[in-house]
Structure formats: C-alpha cells, structure tokens
Amino acid sequence: MTPFIFLGLLSVLVLVHELGHFAAAxxxxxxxxxxALGLPFTPPIFSFKYKGTTYAIYPVLFGGFVKLFGEETAVxxxxxxxFWSRGRKQRMTVVxxxxxxxxxxxxxxxxxxxxxxxxxxxxKPQVTILxxxxxxxxxxSGIKPEDWIVAVENKKIESSDEFSRLMRSWAGLEVNLTVRxxxxxxxxxxxxxxxxxxxxxITPRENPPSGQGPVGVAIAEFPYLEMKxxxxxxxxxxxxxxxxxxxxxxxxxxxxxxxxxxxxxSLVKGKAPEGLAGPVGIYQITGVVAKGGGWPVxxxxxxxxxxxxxxxxxxxxxxxxxxxxxxxxxxxxxxRISVELEQRINAWGMAIxxxxxxxxxxxxxxxxxxx
Numbered sequence: 264m265t266p267f268i269f270l271g272l273l274s275v276l277v278l279v280h281e282l283g284h285f286a287a288a289x290x291x292x293x294x295x296x297x298x299a300l301g302l303p304f305t306p307p308i309f310s311f312k313y314k315g316t317t318y319a320i321y322p323v324l325f326g327g328f329v330k331l332f333g334e335e336t337a338v339x340x341x342x343x344x345x346f347w348s349r350g351r352k353q354r355m356t357v358v359x360x361x362x363x364x365x366x367x368x369x370x371x372x373x374x375x376x377x378x379x380x381x382x383x384x385x386x387k388p389q390v391t392i393l394x395x396x397x398x399x400x401x402x403x404s405g406i407k408p409e410d411w412i413v414a415v416e417n418k419k420i421e422s423s424d425e426f427s428r429l430m431r432s433w434a435g436l437e438v439n440l441t442v443r444x445x446x447x448x449x450x451x452x453x454x455x456x457x458x459x460x461x462x463x464x465i466t467p468r469e470n471p472p473s474g475q476g477p478v479g480v481a482i483a484e485f486p487y488l489e490m491k492x493x494x495x496x497x498x499x500x501x502x503x504x505x506x507x508x509x510x511x512x513x514x515x516x517x518x519x520x521x522x523x524x525x526x527x528x529s530l531v532k533g534k535a536p537e538g539l540a541g542p543v544g545i546y547q548i549t550g551v552v553a554k555g556g557g558w559p560v561x562x563x564x565x566x567x568x569x570x571x572x573x574x575x576x577x578x579x580x581x582x583x584x585x586x587x588x589x590x591x592x593x594x595x596x597x598x599r600i601s602v603e604l605e606q607r608i609n610a611w612g613m614a615i616x617x618x619x620x621x622x623x624x625x626x627x628x629x630x631x632x633x634x
Contacts, residue, residue: 272549272560275368278327284361298317301321303319335606369515382504390420392406399475405461423484437466449555511565580613581612
C-alpha cells in the first residue's frame with residue numbers, strides 16, 4: 264500500500280504545482296504547448312491533445328512540467344500568445360503561480376484536517392513511554408511503548424524528572440499508575456482522540472539493573488494536542504479551522520527555511536546535510552504515517568506541499584525562484600539576459616540539484632542500512 268500512497272502524494276503535489284503555472288498562463292492568454300506529469304526522459308505512456316495543448320503522463324513521475332509557447336526564445340509568429348513577449352509582471356505571475364498553488368494546497372489540507380479532527384488548542388508535553396524492558400515491572404504490569412503517564416497515586420505528573428523521582432521514592436511498594444493509551448498520531452504530536460485511560464498496579468524495584476531504573480522504561484516528554492471538537496456547520500468552527508490551518512502552514516514554512524539555512528551551512532563546511540529527506544526518506548516517512556490512517560496522510564500532504572513551495576521559491580537556477588530572480592535582475596538592469604545564458608545557468612543549476620538529490624538519497628539509504 265505504501266508505494267501507491269507515496270506515488271499518490273507525489274502526483275498530487277506535482278499536479279497542483281504545475282496546475283498553478285497552467286492556470287496563470289491560460290488566464291493571461293499565454294499558449295500552453297504541453298502540460299505533463301512526470302519527466303520526459305522517455306516517450307509518454309499516455310497523451311492526448313485538446314485545444315492546442317498536449318496533456319501527457321511520463322513514466323518517471325518524480326516531477327512534472329508546463330511547456331509554454333515562446334518560453335525559451337523570442338518568436339515572431341503569434342507573438343502575443345508567447346511567454347517571452349510578456350512584461351515582467353505577467354512573467355513573474357506565471358512563474359510564481361506554482362509556489363502559490365502549493366501554499367494553497369498546504370493550507371487546504373490543514374484546514375480540512377482541523378475541520379474533521381478538531382482544532383488544536385494547546386500542545387501539552389506529556390511523559391511518554393518510549394521503550395519497555397522485557398521482564399521489568401512496567402512490562403509485567405502491562406505498560407506499553409507510546410503510553411503516556413498521567414498520574415502516580417492520583418498525583419498529576421508534570422515532567423520526566425518528577426516521574427523518575429516518584430518511582431525512586433516508591434521503590435519496593437506497590438503503586439497505582441494512571442496511563443493513557445491510543446490517540447491519533449499526527450506529525451505535530453498525538454491528538455487526544457479515541458484515548459483510553461487505565462490504572463495499573465506496579466512495584467518499582469529497589470535495586471534495578473544498571474541503566475534500567477526502578478520500573479524499566481525509557482521516557483521522554485512528547486507533545487500531545489488537545490483538540491477542540493466542533494460542528495462542520497458551525498461558522499465559528501470554520502473560522503477556527505482556517506486560522507489554525509494558516510498558522511500551521513506558516514509554522515511549517517519557518518521550519519523549512521530554518522532547515523534549508525542549516526543545510527546551506529553544512530554544504531559550506533563541506534559536510535553532508537543532516538535532517539533532510541530525499542525520495543527514499545520520504546517513502547519511509549509515508550509508510551510510517553500511513554499506518555495512522557487517512558488524516559495523518561492528509562497532514563503529511565500539507566507538510567510536503569509547503570516544503571515544495573519554500574524550496575521552489577529559493578533563487579537557485581532551474582527552480583521557480585531562480586527564474587523569478589532572472590526577471591528581477593532584468594528589472595534592475597533594465598535589460599534582459601540572453602536566453603542562451605539563462606539556459607546555460609539553469610542547466611548548471613539542474614546538475615547541482617540532481618547531485619544534491621543523489622547525495623541526500625544516499626544518506627537516506629545509509630541511515631536505513633545502519634538502522
């Protein structure tokens with residue numbers, strides 16, 4: 264199932280991005296020669312022509328493109344329908360429309376998610392079980408990884424340190440431990456939906472094995488989301504969902520920018536960028552997220568879409584941001600850069616991007632093998 268979900272996500276991201284370029288060009292009267300999903304390394308597996316535009320699907324689905332009339336060179340015939348003949352504002356609009364489309368897709372995904380699941384009111388760090396040692400008191404009492412600790416003898420637990428301290432103080436004595444189990448796993452944390460609360464009896468050890476602690480668990484503080492449930496028909500619910508969707512989109516945008524900044528620093532130092540995922544890494548993430556059902560997959564779609572938008576707006580040759588930079592440079596110089604020079608620079612940019620993609624993919628494979 265993961266391959267189909269992965270290809271589905273990828274196809275939606277690319278399709279929406281290219282639809283942005285397509286719609287902007289059509290709205291401005293620029294002829295679109297081809298609208299394609301996939302990269303043209305081979306003949307298309309499917310194509311048809313409608314109203315002067317060829318629609319095609321290529322086997323290599325890692326991308327897509329819109330070919331505009333007069334995009335790469337000035338033309339004399341039907342000049343008014345060419346991309347090259349348009350002013351800076353119209354060309355900037357067409358080039359930037361793909362990024363805008365991905366931002367809108369991200370917002371829409373988050374808004375739909377919050378409308379259906381609920382609006383996150385606050386993130387609460389909760390003491391969460393990461394690992395349970397076999398044969399330990401926690402294991403014998405039925406505690407499982409991903410349970411989160413609510414209380415010890417009805418005393419609410421606020422931090423990992425507090426839980427550890429209480430377990431040491433109760434060593435050798437039977438104690439009531441209140442845990443919660445379940446919930447919808449989202450990238451932002453675990454939504455408190457379908458949560459089951461249990462009270463378990465556990466006796467912390469007085470002399471535990473080295474490195475295991477009194478109850479034999481590894482713990483950490485993990486964000487849990489309080490979700491405000493509301494009716495889809497409620498105007499207030501819709502406003503809250505839209506606000507939360509916009510805020511989440513902006514928040515992820517800031518995270519992506521921070522990650523790209525760190526990547527740039529790593530590359531300058533001659534190091535492989537850490538914390539980034541290529542196709543292999545995204546495939547792995549998709550497999551994990553898909554286990555949670557459709558809503559987490561929708562959230563992943565929003566996260567990937569804002570990643571694509573932010574990355575594409577960078578002023579790197581071969582990206583939309585690079586083309587926008589050339590248009591800005593044209594405005595600053597009051598003179599157009601030659602088509603041949605721009606194409607050469609874009610070719611170098613594409614080569615660098617492919618090299619970076621290969622580097623990140625190799626890093627993903629190495630992480631997978633080591634794991």
